[in-house]
Amino acid sequence: MTGEHDILEQVRKALRSDPRIRPTAGPIRLSFAPDGALAMEGEVDRLAGKKLALEAAARVPGVTGIVDRLRVRPATPMGDGAIRDAVRDALLEEIVLADCTLRVRTKDGIETVREPPDPHGEIVISVEDGVVTLDGEVAGLGQKRMAGVLAWWVPGSRDVVNGLGVNPPDVDSDEAITDAVRQVLEKDPLLAAESIAVTTHRGVVTLEGFVPSEDQRHMAEDDAWAVFGVDGVVNRLEVRP
Incomplete structure (x- = not known):
């Protein structure tokens, strides 16, 4: 002891x-x-x-x-049903996930939200005590990463368990992680990402450049951490109002 x-x-x-x-x-x-x-x-x-x-x-x-x-701590307190609906809507609107079947798990069972004519992957969304769980299988790491980030961006989310499998298996790399983080930073509507440079070495992402506020400096770091496959983040961003 x-x-x-x-x-x-x-x-x-x-x-x-x-x-x-x-x-x-x-x-x-x-x-x-x-x-x-x-x-x-x-x-x-x-x-x-x-x-x-x-x-x-x-x-x-x-x-x-x-x-x-x-x-x-959630940016905005939300009930599990509201979080689930927000994640569902975010995934429905994401073009990268357009060929995925989407389902949600409720108290009454699993409901199908979308089933494309020729689906390539399936995502099942469930939420318990603010924790979003993504189950199923997608066609590439890009889809897995984007689904996880969108779940994290819901302001009531307290954690995200990204259990999505990838089939066929997708080989990861520092270059792929760098591209994914850049895409996420550019996609974030609350972030001015045009002056942020991204590099990755052995899964550790380094952010360099300038942002207009300390809040955006933190936001960029959180965005990088939200990307599946990132093992560390070095935040060298400077604040220049």
Whole structure:
């Protein structure tokens, strides 16, 4: 038990040492699951804070696995039904997903929202306690990434579990991640992305350039973290009003 106590103290120290990890409902709660994995539970203010908290904990010696129960404070509180409908509408409007069958899971079962004549993939949307889960299978990583980002952009989303399979299997690369992040930054209607440069090395995305406000600096970082396959984000953006 002493070993577990020491590990928990080291994780708490790591979480406190990064000012970008900002819990919003008390300290992040830590415990060990029966299988020995570290369980992390609580709420943070941004997607970047969630990812950084998980990274900080994973670097502590003795942490062999993590049960992620961290949630992001919603920009706008929404009920599960409203979140589900908003995700549904966002996916329906996205041209990249136009050939995918869309279904939603409700209390009454699974409802089909769209079924193209010649579908290439299927996405099933469900929401519980603000957590959006995407199940099914799509035809490429580009579709998987875009569906996940659109789910994160719904202001009531507290977490997104992107369980979409890719068939046929799609080989990932730094170049593909860079292209995906650029596309997401340019697509974000709240972000002025024309002066942002994106590079990727071994899954770590670096953002450089200029944005007009600190809020947009944070927004660009969160957008990059929302892209499936991104293992880290280095934010070198400068604010130039």
